[in-house]
Amino acid sequence: MSKPVIAIFDVGKTNKKLFLIDEEYNIVFERAARFIETEDEDGEPCENLDSLISSVHDSLAQVMQMNEFEIKAINFSTYGASFVYLDENGEPLTPLYNYLKAYPEDLQKEFYAKYGGEEKVSLETASPVLGSLNSGLQLYRIKKERPELYSKIKYALHLPQYLSYLITNKAVADITSIGCHTHLWDFTKNQYHQWVIDEGLVEKFGEFTPGDSSSVSEYKGEKFNVGVGLHDSSAALIPYLANFNTPFVLLSTGTWCIALNPFNQEPLTAEQLKKDCLCYMHFKGKAVKASRIFAGNEHEQQLKRIAEHYDRAAYLFKHLKFNPGLFLKLSTKVLENANPQTEFMAVSAFASRDLSLFKTAEEAYHQLIFDLVKQQTYSLKLILNEGVKRIFVDGGFGKNAIYMHLLSIAFPHIEVYASSVSQATAIGTALAINDVWNTNPVPTDIIQLKYYSAIQRTL
Known part of the structure; x- marks a missing residue:
């Protein structure tokens, strides 16, 4: 059959x-x-x-x-x-x-x-x-x-x-x-x-x-x-809307890191627009407030710089584990690590850092991710509103343990998950017209999640 x-x-x-x-x-x-x-x-x-x-x-x-x-x-x-x-x-x-x-x-x-x-x-x-x-x-x-x-x-x-x-x-x-x-x-x-x-x-x-x-x-x-037919960014949001009712933000990470908040219908301000915020539309016709930074591209550029400086292969960095002791040491070397970012930055602070400040390539890479997370935290806060309980991170940075630990530390009152949907855009596009071709209920296991818990955050 x-x-x-x-x-x-x-x-x-x-x-x-x-x-x-x-x-x-x-x-x-x-x-x-x-x-x-x-x-x-x-x-x-x-x-x-x-x-x-x-x-x-x-x-x-x-x-x-x-x-x-x-x-x-x-x-x-x-x-x-x-x-x-x-x-x-x-x-x-x-x-x-x-x-x-x-x-x-x-x-x-x-x-x-x-x-x-x-x-x-x-x-x-x-x-x-x-x-x-x-x-x-x-x-x-x-x-x-x-x-x-x-x-x-x-x-x-x-x-x-x-x-x-x-x-x-x-x-x-x-x-x-x-x-x-x-x-x-x-x-x-x-x-x-x-x-x-x-x-x-x-x-x-x-x-x-x-x-x-x-x-x-x-x-x-x-x-x-x-x-x-659907715009791909809006389609990729559909599996999350189908599986979760609790307000969330989806942080889609790739060359661009785009934060999508389908639960914030407040009009954009002139200040938000200047900081690269915009609105998408989801398939039901509601505004999805979004902010974006060019962080994936910045990560690739700075990773090359670190790899060349320390004579290391770039691919080795992407699977480094989070080292809390190393991270604490950095707070004495880079004074602004102790201060939350207070202004919008089009590129991360790492681009202007002197690599000779860092003893090892791992130390430099931890600082790079910390600088990117500070930039991302500011960008996320532009579109967060009261009631958002979860941040889902999909794409490349969701697989980066250092990034995920630091992001969860930055948002102690919000649950932070690395998430993945196999071919999220295609799955979302199918879900949009589910009722005309599928007699089964929408599965609840489309999305794989990894929670970064309170214990992990305190390390």
Whole structure:
């Protein structure tokens, strides 16, 4: 008998994956692909859209032919801030531009001058000024710089919704994409921002559709429930929302360390925006207050510096155990260790530290992690509110014992856990439409937790 599954396309910047997930949320099949980037008309690197389209069709055709699985539904999650522009026949009109593409300074100044200034727009849209990462400004740019192209655009679909369109032929907009640092959504009015309406952009976005909705679509002679697609950061939060009711913050650690608080709906302040806070939207349409620091990148850069200075292999540091005695010694060498951080820092203090101060590589590494945790503590406090009982740390730093011990010491009144969900984004994307493909209750063991206890904290 065929096993009922959902097919999830999880498209990252580097890896493009297809997962089949069964009713108990086990991943029973995985296929991964990587594509060589292509270039846009300005010679700048961008996603190979043709390869991505072919991969979706080819990999779906492959799993449809596997007799051991019965595909009940399909859904998609991808990176954000990226539009596919379609003509009236549903064909892409442009390359899939990179969200890191430089934004014209004059046009940016003109936009903010026209609509009330950077602070006003940022506060209303709950996003810092980020250039092309404010994806609404990408479409605004086309309208102003290439009006002939703009007139041919029938739909501008964020990437998750475009992949859904490939199967359903339905053009939709989803709140997790529209609401994430796009400048498109007015968080104070819970609707498209007035500038989007004034510029006539709304008609290009397709029908506004809840993130947990799906439609029955026929593809190659078979019918499936197909989701509308989700922004990957919002999708990764869903397993936690499904398993925990007690207010929590999820600290997702990688190149960026992003703290997500789905239980804080207070409007962002101008001060928080200056310190790189923003709001995401979760799939039920609620604001998720977030703060972020570039700590994973900083860790890699400083780790290289330590490894070179002490002639050690960098990989050896990542599995060091927490040494409380060594940590106490550092308080006499680095005087500010005794003082909590009182100001926002874009980079950790370690970048300017003289390595000759430290006797061993382990000592230097403990100080690096302490400096990163001080920076992270400040960033977390920007979005913490009363009632938050737990901090879940997933990603790389969740596996770093020194980091986890120091973070738990920094928050003595909050339970701190290292957490992991195998393929959290894909699992969350499946959970978003669980009811249309799965007759079983949502499992309670999707998330693995390691608690850093009070005994450990006092060491």
